[in-house]
Amino acid sequence: MQKLEVQLGERSYPIFIGESLLDRPECLLPYIRGRQVLLVSNETVAPLYAERVRKVLADGGLTVAEAILPDGEAYKDWQHLNLIFDALLAARFSRKATLVALGGGVVGDMTGFAAACYQRGVDFIQIPTTLLAQVDSSVGGKTGINHPLGKNMIGAFMQPRVVLADTTVLRSLPDREYSAGLAEVIKYGLIRDLPFLEWLERHMDGLMARDPALLAEAILRSCRNKAEVVAADELEQNDLRALLNLGHTFGHAIETAMGYGSWLHGEAVATGMLMAADLSWRENWISHQDVARIRTILVRSGLPVVPPPVSPDEFLRHMAVDKKNIDGRLRLVLLRQLGRAVVTDEADRGRLVATLMAGEHLGQA
Amino acid sequence: MQKLEVQLGERSYPIFIGESLLDRPECLLPYIRGRQVLLVSNETVAPLYAERVRKVLADGGLTVAEAILPDGEAYKDWQHLNLIFDALLAARFSRKATLVALGGGVVGDMTGFAAACYQRGVDFIQIPTTLLAQVDSSVGGKTGINHPLGKNMIGAFMQPRVVLADTTVLRSLPDREYSAGLAEVIKYGLIRDLPFLEWLERHMDGLMARDPALLAEAILRSCRNKAEVVAADELEQNDLRALLNLGHTFGHAIETAMGYGSWLHGEAVATGMLMAADLSWRENWISHQDVARIRTILVRSGLPVVPPPVSPDEFLRHMAVDKKNIDGRLRLVLLRQLGRAVVTDEADRGRLVATLMAGEHLGQA
Numbered sequence: 001m002q003k004l005e006v007q008l009g010e011r012s013y014p015i016f017i018g019e020s021l022l023d024r025p026e027c028l029l030p031y032i033r034g035r036q037v038l039l040v041s042n043e044t045v046a047p048l049y050a051e052r053v054r055k056v057l058a059d060g061g062l063t064v065a066e067a068i069l070p071d072g073e074a075y076k077d078w079q080h081l082n083l084i085f086d087a088l089l090a091a092r093f094s095r096k097a098t099l100v101a102l103g104g105g106v107v108g109d110m111t112g113f114a115a116a117c118y119q120r121g122v123d124f125i126q127i128p129t130t131l132l133a134q135v136d137s138s139v140g141g142k143t144g145i146n147h148p149l150g151k152n153m154i155g156a157f158m159q160p161r162v163v164l165a166d167t168t169v170l171r172s173l174p175d176r177e178y179s180a181g182l183a184e185v186i187k188y189g190l191i192r193d194l195p196f197l198e199w200l201e202r203h204m205d206g207l208m209a210r211d212p213a214l215l216a217e218a219i220l221r222s223c224r225n226k227a228e229v230v231a232a233d234e235l236e237q238n239d240l241r242a243l244l245n246l247g248h249t250f251g252h253a254i255e256t257a258m259g260y261g262s263w264l265h266g267e268a269v270a271t272g273m274l275m276a277a278d279l280s281w282r283e284n285w286i287s288h289q290d291v292a293r294i295r296t297i298l299v300r301s302g303l304p305v306v307p308p309p310v311s312p313d314e315f316l317r318h319m320a321v322d323k324k325n326i327d328g329r330l331r332l333v334l335l336r337q338l339g340r341a342v343v344t345d346e347a348d349r350g351r352l353v354a355t356l357m358a359g360e361h362l363g364q365a
Numbered sequence: 366m367q368k369l370e371v372q373l374g375e376r377s378y379p380i381f382i383g384e385s386l387l388d389r390p391e392c393l394l395p396y397i398r399g400r401q402v403l404l405v406s407n408e409t410v411a412p413l414y415a416e417r418v419r420k421v422l423a424d425g426g427l428t429v430a431e432a433i434l435p436d437g438e439a440y441k442d443w444q445h446l447n448l449i450f451d452a453l454l455a456a457r458f459s460r461k462a463t464l465v466a467l468g469g470g471v472v473g474d475m476t477g478f479a480a481a482c483y484q485r486g487v488d489f490i491q492i493p494t495t496l497l498a499q500v501d502s503s504v505g506g507k508t509g510i511n512h513p514l515g516k517n518m519i520g521a522f523m524q525p526r527v528v529l530a531d532t533t534v535l536r537s538l539p540d541r542e543y544s545a546g547l548a549e550v551i552k553y554g555l556i557r558d559l560p561f562l563e564w565l566e567r568h569m570d571g572l573m574a575r576d577p578a579l580l581a582e583a584i585l586r587s588c589r590n591k592a593e594v595v596a597a598d599e600l601e602q603n604d605l606r607a608l609l610n611l612g613h614t615f616g617h618a619i620e621t622a623m624g625y626g627s628w629l630h631g632e633a634v635a636t637g638m639l640m641a642a643d644l645s646w647r648e649n650w651i652s653h654q655d656v657a658r659i660r661t662i663l664v665r666s667g668l669p670v671v672p673p674p675v676s677p678d679e680f681l682r683h684m685a686v687d688k689k690n691i692d693g694r695l696r697l698v699l700l701r702q703l704g705r706a707v708v709t710d711e712a713d714r715g716r717l718v719a720t721l722m723a724g725e726h727l728g729q730a
Contacts (some may be wrong), residue, residue: 078443082512089514092685117482120509120520121600144485147447149454155485156521235486320457 001025006139008234011159015138015227017219019212021166022052022127029060031162033123034096037062038088039104040111042071045129047170053102053127065091069107073261076106076146078154084114094352095119098161104130104177105137105265109155112143116156126163131170131181131215132266135188135222138163140230140244151252157235165223167215179302180266182207182325183247185218186297187273188225191243194339196221197297204300239343245339246333247273250307253318257310270303274362275355280335282351290338292365306363312356366392367585371504371592374600376524380503380592382584384577385725386531387417389493396527398488402427403453405476406467407436410494413537418467418492430456434472438626441471441511443519443563449479460484463526469495469542470502470630474520477508481521491528495545496535496580497631500553500587503528505595505609522600530588532580544667545631547572548612550583551662552638553590556608559704561586562662569665581661603643604708607676610707611698612638615672622675635668639727640720647716655703657730669729677721 001018016027037057037232041050046068057064067087069080072337088097101111108126115124128134144155170178189197200207206214226244233241250272254263277291298305320330331345332352381392396606402422406415411433422429432452434445456468464487466476473491482487493499509520535543555560564586565572571579591609600608616637619628628636642656663670685695696710697717 078447082443085512085519086514089512089518117509117519117521119518120507120522142485144482147450147454149451153454153484154450154482156482157485 004220004223004227006159006223007084007231008141008159011141011234013160013162015163015165015223017081017134017165017167017216017223019166019168021164022049022169023056025056025060027162027164028053028056028100028125029062031123031125032057032062032098033061034094034098035062036065036091036093036097037100038065038067038084038091038093038097039102040067040069040084040107040114041099042069042107044071045103045107049102049129049169053100057100063091065079065093069110071106073106073146076110078145080143081110081114084111084191088114088118093118093122094254095122097122099124101125101160102127102129102159103133104128105133108133108137109143109152110145112141112158112160113145113155116143116158121158123161124158124162128163128165129169130173131219132177132184133181134165134170134219135181136184136226138165139223139226140241141234144160151255165219167212167219170210170215175302176267178210179262180270182301183266183273183298183303185222186301187244187246187269188222190273190294190335190339191246191275191333191341192229192339193225197339198227201297204297208301213358221245228339242331242343243341245335246335247271247276249319249332250275250315253315254307254310256318257314258308262302263308270298270301271305271307271362274298275307275358276303276332276334278358278362279332279347279352279355281336282354283347286335286338290335293338293365295365306360309359312353315356367581369585369592370586371524371588372596373506373524374500376506376599378525378527380528380588382530382532382588384501384531384533386529387414387534388419388421389394390425392527392529393418393421393465393490394427396461396488396490397422397425397427399459399463400427401430401456401458401462402465403432403449403456403458403462404465404467405432405434405449405472405479407434407469407472409436410468410472414494414534415467417598422465425616428456430458434475436471438471438511438630441475441603443510446475446479446510449476450483453483457466458483458487460487462487464489465492466525467494468491468498468500469493473498473502474508474517475510477506477525478510478520478522481523485525486523488526489523491525493528493530494534495538496543496584497549498546498610499530499535499583499584499590500546501549503530504588504591505606506661511663516620523619530584535575535580540667541629541632544576545629545635547666548631548635548638548663548668550706551666552609552611552634553587554699555638555642555659555700555704556611556706557594557704558586558590562704566658566662573665573667578644580658607696607708608698608706611700612636612641614684614697614719615640615680619672619675619682621683622679623673628669628673632669635663636670636672636727639663639670640672640723641697641699643723643727644697644712644720647719648699648712651700651703654698658703660728660730671725677718680721 251268
């Protein structure tokens, strides 16, 4: 078992990474302050793992209630967030209660936001069960729900008390979701950690075989990268944290244009990262060879690299509502060089449109 | 114009108190960081004052959008909070937007919570238009909405950038609402400021006539008392801040039993404070004369002092869901002496039931 401490002053917390952490009381019980725990999960994950977590909590003498949500981004809305509040109030849980999120990013985002709001804030713990959630949502404290007019528009910054990244549970993950998680892993290499990118290029075959030791290493290095960025910019008040959004502005536009759920978030981000790389090449910042290298590792990870047939106008419209745009200017994360991302609002409009029109050419070396 | 600085480190902010502040750009514009402002008000207040605020903002070169909510505690729910998000997203406002709350406590609570959640946090400004909101909601950062199973159960701690307490707007306040505000003013005297209580006893006739100078003084001293308590316990992590809830546990039970909106919050708190005083007398902490003195000033303020006919069982049931109860123990704010409140979970059950059964006797000397 590995341990990474996320340094955020009095909101610091540990991430434990390893096999079968679900069954280890010493990873969970010391981080629960009251006696009341609400276990939040979804209809897919709960039948697989909820009983094991519930047993650890109950054996620890805690009162455990449950809220089981339907599975999917489509349910990341107020109506379903309210199911969590209903369960807390039905159980008459006080502000000393702890919420435990057992599931992917949607469960984590919703549970964290519910914890931020219930009686103006109670503790919460994350047990992410997807690779994406383990390398992304477990660090950063971003929680929230969607609004019909925009993704993640309503939420809070809320840090967990502890995160358990159990590599064993990833075995049950569908291939597509596993690959979507790898997109975010690769992202850390691209934006700030060239040695990690090279490590991933060496070990991608083993990672695709879900080798536990390689997985633990990949998760640790991903979380460490994100933790360093977040520690320097917890509330996203400067450009540092925005670098984590490489590929996300293009990706959000793909997700919005295609309707949430048709592309997985990680898939949209993967193609979005290649689009950002393509524009970075057009800006003369990275080489054609760099772009090819990024395309290759994405393809080896089972990720899509050709955007859907969306017109440049529609792309631009969906990109403009992104949270990164301050007072109307379009801000993008691009690659100044391989392993170093920058935020810019000065990308040339003509080159941007060229990238948006590249379509199938993006998939070709 | 008077100015009170609420000391909360980097979240410190000023409260301006005085006449016709609504028209003074120097109280508003320096506290707005971006160029986008959403003015949130309700259907009662907006026709009276929104145009004046809108003019100050527009003359300052800002883009102003509006969200007008229906008036009343009954609408302090998610559906109506969502109207604020709808307006923000329809206007495509960024995370540099500022929300301005123009109205009573409901508008302030909802606007502050919307600001806490929109894109995980944007600025907000309070222009409270009721006496209750000026002396209570303008300090403390408590924001939120109701849930069918409990009041203020969903919310956030969120400090405003500035508060404008315009004494002129109080002239249009209905008598009942004005008196309800006085209940919270009197509370500060009872819990921690005996000289202020004596000042109120001397000046209650002038205050009932809404004398502007006396009003400004009463608001300033109320806000200063609350600011001192909040500065020492911003996130309600010790018992200090709980003292502000004198009368509130009894009061919430009255409001819940009678249905929100039948008793005004301040009216329920007034009767609740007399019930707390009665129990404090039964505990042998304050004298019968002290209780009479509290009853007298409440009656002079036009406030009810007799609880509705609710059985002790029902009272206890509604009191038990109060946020102040940790892990199931009933905690109450009582008066150790006149001008000094304490939090206790050791009130004698028999004496508590005696207070709950006192009914009309509470109204008699």
